[in-house]
Amino acid sequence: MGRVQDKVAIVTGAASNPGLGYTTALTLGREGAKVVATDVDAAGAERCAQAVRDADGQALGLRQDVTSEVEWNDVIQRTLNAYGCLDVLVNNAGIAVLKRLEDMTLADWKRQIEVNLTSVFLGCKYALAPMRAAGGGSIVNLSSVAGLVGMATCTAYGAAKGGVRIMSKSIAVEGAADNIRCNSVHPGVIWTNMQAQATGLSKPQPVAPERVPMGRMGEPQDIANCVLYLASDESNYVSGAEFTVDAGMTTQ
Numbered sequence: 001m002g003r004v005q006d007k008v009a010i011v012t013g014a015a016s017n018p019g020l021g022y023t024t025a026l027t028l029g030r031e032g033a034k035v036v037a038t039d040v041d042a043a044g045a046e047r048c049a050q051a052v053r054d055a056d057g058q059a060l061g062l063r064q065d066v067t068s069e070v071e072w073n074d075v076i077q078r079t080l081n082a083y084g085c086l087d088v089l090v091n092n093a094g095i096a097v098l099k100r101l102e103d104m105t106l107a108d109w110k111r112q113i114e115v116n117l118t119s120v121f122l123g124c125k126y127a128l129a130p131m132r133a134a135g136g137g138s139i140v141n142l143s144s145v146a147g148l149v150g151m152a153t154c155t156a157y158g159a160a161k162g163g164v165r166i167m168s169k170s171i172a173v174e175g176a177a178d179n180i181r182c183n184s185v186h187p188g189v190i191w192t193n194m195q196a197q198a199t200g201l202s203k204p205q206p207v208a209p210e211r212v213p214m215g216r217m218g219e220p221q222d223i224a225n226c227v228l229y230l231a232s233d234e235s236n237y238v239s240g241a242e243f244t245v246d247a248g249m250t251t252q
């Protein structure tokens with residue numbers, strides 16, 4: 001038996017490889033979940049679903065823009081049509097608009113908040129009814145270390161991710177009576193396409209220990225393992241918590 005055997009899980013932002021959503025979808029699929037992998041990149045979402053199926057799992061790939069309320073309704077409905085219920089939602093899709101405050105336009109700010117915060121609000125809002133009908137569920141929201149501490153160029157990104165952190169705690173309180181748990185995950189420096197774009201690097205590099213005490217970037221699997229735990233019944237008594245997966249970055 002897998003650790004999330006027969007659970008139905010939606011993972012957003014699942015197209016990017018290397019990426020946290022892609023590896024999370026694959027990990028949940030390998031552990032027995034029926035996965036709905038979504039992304040604004042439809043072909044990439046389908047590639048992720050195919051990778052789960054190639055690993056003998058069950059998966060559906062769907063195009064979804066997480067900022068669209070209509071598309072959230074559609075994805076939830078198609079999930080219920082395909083697999084009958086919803087047990088797990090991983091709000092992973094995100095973008096990083098990294099600019100110093102004075103260079104950031106109002107349009108940059110609005111786009112960052114819309115994709116990284118409003119999307120999570122919509123996903124959680126529409127997941128509650130099917131999770132209640134299923135007798136409970138687990139929502140895992142991808143925040144960031146930038147949602148915990150201040151960082152240059154992260155005014156908008158950090159505001160969105162800090163919003164995800166505290167929103168997750170409120171949802172944990174509201175969902176508790178229905179056995180719906182909600183937690184946030186705070187990755188540090190993890191090697192993905194987003195990280196490659198942000199750093200301009202073509203492969204993972206050592207990181208100064210003053211920044212990351214363990215001196216290296218993490219791998220997507222490091223985050224997927226944490227999400228797997230939160231999606232599974234092993235974390236049945238865990239809700240409203242924040243999981244920092246950053247090799248000690250925010251300890252100093």
Ligand SMILES: NC(=O)c1ccc[n+]([C@@H]2O[C@H](COP(=O)([O-])OP(=O)(O)OC[C@H]3O[C@@H](n4cnc5c(N)ncnc54)[C@H](O)[C@@H]3O)[C@@H](O)[C@H]2O)c1
Binds near residue numbers: 016019041095143
């Ligand atoms: N990689 C890191 O170091 C790191 C650190 C902290 C937090 N995070 C967070 O983890 C999550 C995943 O990051 P990643 O590094 O895998 O990024 P990534 O850029 O590699 O993948 C993000 C995915 O989200 C999708 N996406 C973007 N906008 C979308 C939209 N409007 N609708 C649907 N899908 C959309 C992209 O197409 C892409 O497939 C993000 O929320 C990110 O902020 C990442």
